[in-house]
Every structure is written in C-alpha cells, then in structure tokens.
Amino acid sequence: MAMGLNDPDLLKSALSGNRRDLSKILTSIEDGGSFEVGAQDPWTLGVTGPPGVGKSSLIGRLISSWVDRGERVAVLAVDPSSPNSGGALLADRLRMGDIDSGDSVFVRSLATRNHPGGLASCLSPMIGCLAACGWSRIVIETVGSGQSEIRIVAFADRVLLVDGPDRGDVVQAEKAGIMELADIIAINKSDLPNSKQAADSVRSAIGLSHGSQPPVHLVSAHDGSGVDKLLEEIESCPGSHLRGRLRARERMLSVWDSRLLDHPKLNEVLDALGTGSITLDEAVESLK
Amino acid sequence: MSIPVRNAAGLMHHRLLEDCLPTPSFVEMRIVIAKPGLDGHDRGAKVIARSLRDGGHEVIYTGLRKTPEEIVRIVMDEDAAVLGLSTLSGAHDVLVPAVCNGLREEGLAEVVVFAGGIIPSDDHDSLHDQGVRAIFGPGARTSEILEFLEAVSRRIESRQPVGIGENSGWRWG
Numbered sequence: 181m182a183m184g185l186n187d188p189d190l191l192k193s194a195l196s197g198n199r200r201d202l203s204k205i206l207t208s209i210e211d212g213g214s215f216e217v218g219a220q221d222p223w224t225l226g227v228t229g230p231p232g233v234g235k236s237s238l239i240g241r242l243i244s245s246w247v248d249r250g251e252r253v254a255v256l257a258v259d260p261s262s263p264n265s266g267g268a269l270l271a272d273r274l275r276m277g278d279i280d281s282g283d284s285v286f287v288r289s290l291a292t293r294n295h296p297g298g299l300a301s302c303l304s305p306m307i308g309c310l311a312a313c314g315w316s317r318i319v320i321e322t323v324g325s326g327q328s329e330i331r332i333v334a335f336a337d338r339v340l341l342v343d344g345p346d347r348g349d350v351v352q353a354e355k356a357g358i359m360e361l362a363d364i365i366a367i368n369k370s371d372l373p374n375s376k377q378a379a380d381s382v383r384s385a386i387g388l389s390h391g392s393q394p395p396v397h398l399v400s401a402h403d404g405s406g407v408d409k410l411l412e413e414i415e416s417c418p419g420s421h422l423r424g425r426l427r428a429r430e431r432m433l434s435v436w437d438s439r440l441l442d443h444p445k446l447n448e449v450l451d452a453l454g455t456g457s458i459t460l461d462e463a464v465e466s467l468k
Numbered sequence: 469m470s471i472p473v474r475n476a477a478g479l480m481h482h483r484l485l486e487d488c489l490p491t492p493s494f495v496e497m498r499i500v501i502a503k504p505g506l507d508g509h510d511r512g513a514k515v516i517a518r519s520l521r522d523g524g525h526e527v528i529y530t531g532l533r534k535t536p537e538e539i540v541r542i543v544m545d546e547d548a549a550v551l552g553l554s555t556l557s558g559a560h561d562v563l564v565p566a567v568c569n570g571l572r573e574e575g576l577a578e579v580v581v582f583a584g585g586i587i588p589s590d591d592h593d594s595l596h597d598q599g600v601r602a603i604f605g606p607g608a609r610t611s612e613i614l615e616f617l618e619a620v621s622r623r624i625e626s627r628q629p630v631g632i633g634e635n636s637g638w639r640w641g
Binding site: 199200203204207261262266268269271273286287288291 | 496517518520522523526528530531538544545546547574575576
C-alpha cells in the first residue's frame, strides 16, 4: 500500500494532532514497526470480564464522563480472531454509544490474529504513541476468557473486572486468575434483579483471600447508575505493589510466548517433535 | 497427490502437491461495514460482515444509524482499506456520495468503497461515477463479494488505481 510519509514524518504529523497518521502508526506497530516517542507516563485502564456482561457499554459510559471532564480518551478494543478463517468480526465499538463523533475519542479495534502474545508485544508501543499524541485516558478492553486474552489487560496499570448477575461463574473468574489482577470489580446490570446477590457473592469470594481486596461496585451501563462512583474509584485507584508485580509477571509471560511463537525455527522444531526425533526439553532448549 | 521435489541437500523426496502450490496472492484486509442514515435493518450487513470474516478478513461493524461524518471517522481511526456501505432506505443517492466526498476530503483517497442493499439499477452509474467500485443487491452471493475483494487486493498490490480518490474507471462485474 502506498505510504504517503516516511516514518519520522508520519510520527511528527501524528504528534501534531493528525488522527489519520496516528491511525497509520498503530497499523504499522501492529505489523511489527517501531516508533521512538521518548519516555511516556501513560494513564491506562484494562477492562476485562466474561462475554456479554456489558464491558463495551460500560466503557461507553466512562468515555462520556471523561470527555465531559475534558479528557481525551483512546480505546484499544481487542477481540479474538476466528481460528478457522483467521478473520475477525470486531464489533465492540458499536456498543460504546456515542463515540464516533467529536475529537476527544479514538477507538481502534484489534484482532488477536490467533496469537494474543503477538498482540501483547505491540501494546506497549501503541500505548506509548497514543500517550505521546495527547490521549490522556487509554483503555484496553479484552474479553476475559482464556489466559492469553486476560494477560493483555496486564499491560494496563489498573485493571477493572466487569461481571454481571445470574452468571454463576465467579468461580470461573477465580480459576482464570483474573480476580488477583483486578484492582476494581464492577457488577454491571444493577437494573436487573439478582445483581445485588452477584455483588455479594463476589464480595464473599474475594473476602477469603489474603491481602488488600478490590472494591466491588454495582453499576448499570443501561441507566448510568453507579457509574460516577465507579469513575471516582478508577481515578483514585493507587495500583497496589503486589498487583504491580503480578502484572509484570503476566507481561513477561506474554512477551515470552510471543518470542517462542515467532522463532524462525519453530516449525522445524514442531516437525521434529511430531516425529519424535527430539524430546520436549530438547525442543525448548533449541528455541532459546 | 504427491510429486517429487528436491530438498535443500539435493535429495529427491515426495511431497504432497498441496504443499507445493504457491500461496494465493490474496491478502486479508481490514474492512468497515457501515449503515449510513436512518435505516433500522441490518440483517444483511451482519451477514456480509460474518461472511467476510469467514473469508479471512478483519471486519469492523459500525452498528446502525451512522452519519457520513461518523463513518469517515471510523474508517480513519480503524485504518481500514475497504468500506462497505449497506443501505435499504432509498437515501443512497445522498448518503453514499456524502461518505465518498468525506473520505476524499480527509485524505483517505486509497480507501476502496463498495455498496449493497436496495439500490435500483438506474442509480448504479451515478454511484460508480462517485468512485463506488461495486454494488451488490439482493441475491448476490457472498462468494462473489469475496472475489471482488480479492480483485481489489490484487489491484492494490500491483498499484493500480482502485481507491475512492484514485481516478479509474474500474468497476466490478
């Protein structure tokens, strides 16, 4: 595809506020390019939770509150690629409400391309570029199913876990290890019955663990109740040292995964493993 | 079926024919499927989005009732190569040109636009004149839309004009 500008000019243009060139930069990073934006201190929030609990709708609410306060909000919405075709249907943005007009919101949909670890290695540079271009609130949304998808939220400095009533899978969330990563938990759909019970059961589940417990908020993306309090909590969230360490661990694991899966000898080693000519340990050793 | 091939060490061995075929030149693209204007039906758009995904593309669906300005913004932020506009309301002769002009004004000349829905054949020429490269109506097969996209990706790769702001009389079919 014809590229109008070379990389330094593209970056200069994006830094001066050109959205189209920022968008091109994000594509280039996704395809393995790199851009030097200098040290940034981005403000990031990871949002995860099971499918259908209203993550995107809730993010839509948060976006409009932030925009009212004069923030500029960028969202990286991650959805899985189809394992059969490699294609993806990315439809998070349609649930985020009124985000497509106005200059204060930027939403980019990202597909995992069957390799969430690969996406993980480009998230930090994407976040750096967005921050350098003046986006003051950066949200990463991923569906909370599967360890590698969950790892993606660890690239944010604070993590919001969203769940809903009548899901009965608090245990599932605990099994996936996402509870330990969450700084704040929101039970969405407080306009529906049983949401209070869901909040109570989450509170009692996290009450059993040691250390500081994340606050549990009842909210409704549908009617907006509880969203202001949730936003205050997110804004004042200190980000604990313990979870910081957990996040660092998840980030390291995803970069490790990505290195392994991108190794030039990977197919050769897999073939050798398939025929049994080398052992698993030898395979890992040869990919170091 | 297997055929003999020479490996790196010069030794002959047999390989499955399928493994020897060149990979197709087809490139998967990022495609926005949009519903411009006041039109509350998107079953068609969703079927298209789904089948393009199954064809290996990354598809961003906008949802209903988007203004031309919003659609241009979405195409820009998502850095999409292709935009598909689905309209059933009869306002295609206003909305589609508005989107096409918006793309050109924002410097998105390389974006490829196609349309679908209920668009009478009498209106096809004027939309093609706007730079719309294909129009698919009721009864169009999703495989045909994928073939169109394959042709588009070949044109992009060989740097032949196909974008909304690139002068070319080329159209599908």
